[in-house]
Amino acid sequence: MSDKLPAEMAAELVSPSCSPPILLSTWSFSVAGAKLAWPTLAAVGAGAGGERDCALEACLQVCGEAERDPRVDSVGYGGLPDASGRVSLDGAVMESPSRCGSVCGLRRHLHPVRVAASVMRSTRHVMLAGDDADRFASQHGHLEAELLSPEARAKWEAWRSDPHAVDQSRDQAAAAGRPTDGGNGAIFGASGMSDLLAEVVTTGELRWREHDTVGVLTRDSGGRLAGACSTSGTPFKVPGRVGDSPIIGSGLFVDPGAGAATGTGTGELIMGVCGAHLAVEEMRRGAGPTEAIIEVLRRVDRSYSILPHHQVAMIAIHADGRWGSAALRKGFLAVIHDEAGCRTVEPEYVHRAD
Ligand code: SD4
Numbered sequence: 001m002s003d004k005l006p007a008e009m010a011a012e013l014v015s016p017s018c019s020p021p022i023l024l025s026t027w028s029f030s031v032a033g034a035k036l037a038w039p040t041l042a043a044v045g046a047g048a049g050g051e052r053d054c055a056l057e058a059c060l061q062v063c064g065e066a067e068r069d070p071r072v073d074s075v076g077y078g079g080l081p082d083a084s085g086r087v088s089l090d091g092a093v094m095e096s097p098s099r100c101g102s103v104c105g106l107r108r109h110l111h112p113v114r115v116a117a118s119v120m121r122s123t124r125h126v127m128l129a130g131d132d133a134d135r136f137a138s139q140h141g142h143l144e145a146e147l148l149s150p151e152a153r154a155k156w157e158a159w160r161s162d163p164h165a166v167d168q169s170r171d172q173a174a175a176a177g178r179p180t181d182g183g184n185g186a187i188f189g190a191s192g193m194s195d196l197l198a199e200v201v202t203t204g205e206l207r208w209r210e211h212d213t214v215g216v217l218t219r220d221s222g223g224r225l226a227g228a229c230s231t232s233g234t235p236f237k238v239p240g241r242v243g244d245s246p247i248i249g250s251g252l253f254v255d256p257g258a259g260a261a262t263g264t265g266t267g268e269l270i271m272g273v274c275g276a277h278l279a280v281e282e283m284r285r286g287a288g289p290t291e292a293i294i295e296v297l298r299r300v301d302r303s304y305s306i307l308p309h310h311q312v313a314m315i316a317i318h319a320d321g322r323w324g325s326a327a328l329r330k331g332f333l334a335v336i337h338d339e340a341g342c343r344t345v346e347p348e349y350v351h352r353a354d
Contacts, residue, residue, distance in 0.1 A: 023337040033065030044220040055226035066214040078149040079232025083307035090246040091230040094254040102246040217263030233337035243267025249277035267313040289316035290324030
């Protein structure tokens with residue numbers, strides 16, 4: 001039961017303009033989820049009652065597909081574990097500043113975005129963490145699940161026995177490559193691209209060392225915006241590490257009056273500039289969606305020493321229905337599903353040539 005949304009606030013979830021629905025998501029592995037979720041989004045009739053949550057439900061369905069797919073080793077089951085060999089999942093959902101929820105460090109539940117939605121709908125809080133978040137999930141009817149797949153475990157074992165691997169549990173990355181500002185850190189393992197996932201990766205898409213959040217934004221035909229993102233975070237991370245994805249304003253931000261944005265890539269870079277919030281605020285000030293992301297990328301580039309393994313990519317939908325994507329480096333693909341169908345698209349802008 002929600003006690004968080006007074007009836008008078010419902011109006012703020014509806015942007016004035018009506019136009020065809022759009023579903024925008026990160027990485028080609030979200031194609032299956034986008035196709036699955038499209039009917040949920042497309043069924044929303046403009047101005048019809050009782051459909052307020054369909055834009056969000058479509059986001060949850062896209063994330064759910066990636067979370068279930070063992071080939072996606074950066075989200076849900078099959079996600080690569082932390083340095084201690086345990087998987088932890090983060091996720092967030094958002095419809096507006098007064099309608100958002102997130103969880104981080106789930107170790108026993110497969111669908112962080114569904115749990116985040118329960119936090120949003122059933123509590124007065126925004127974010128739950130760790131063991132208590134898992135307990136909350138169980139109490140709210142979410143089934144427990146094994147998160148570590150045999151393939152992910154094998155990769156962790158290979159990482160652990162590789163003398164050249166960066167040992168994140170002792171943060172030797174700092175000595176190896178941390179920039180002088182002591183900021184973002186070189187915290188990625190030495191493992192390469194997953195052979196399994198390579199089969200489904202579209203030409204032109206480079207996965208960024210297995211750290212690929214599924215981020216989804218929707219705008220229904222009534223102009224309602226929603227967003228969600230789900231990740232297992234950086235592979236072999238220091239246990240307890242949390243990235244941008246579950247942090248409202250960093251990995252995800254939605255404001256019905258301005259727009260919606262979500263990101264993927266090196267969370268530490270996105271967090272330092274409050275990436276998703278910055279993109280939405282740029283749109284509020286008049287920028288188009290791609291232009292708004294470009295400002296985020298410029299800010300990232302100015303604020304950090306960018307290392308070869310770093311990537312930041314974002315997608316955004318303006319409140320008026322325009323959408324866009326941009327990335328710090330090449331190798332990112334977005335997925336757009338509109339009335340013309342579902343397709344992967346290159347970002348409109350890539351910030352760096354290297
Ligand atoms: C994180 N941003 O935890 C997430 C991981 C990711 O593309 O996106 N990867 O930092």
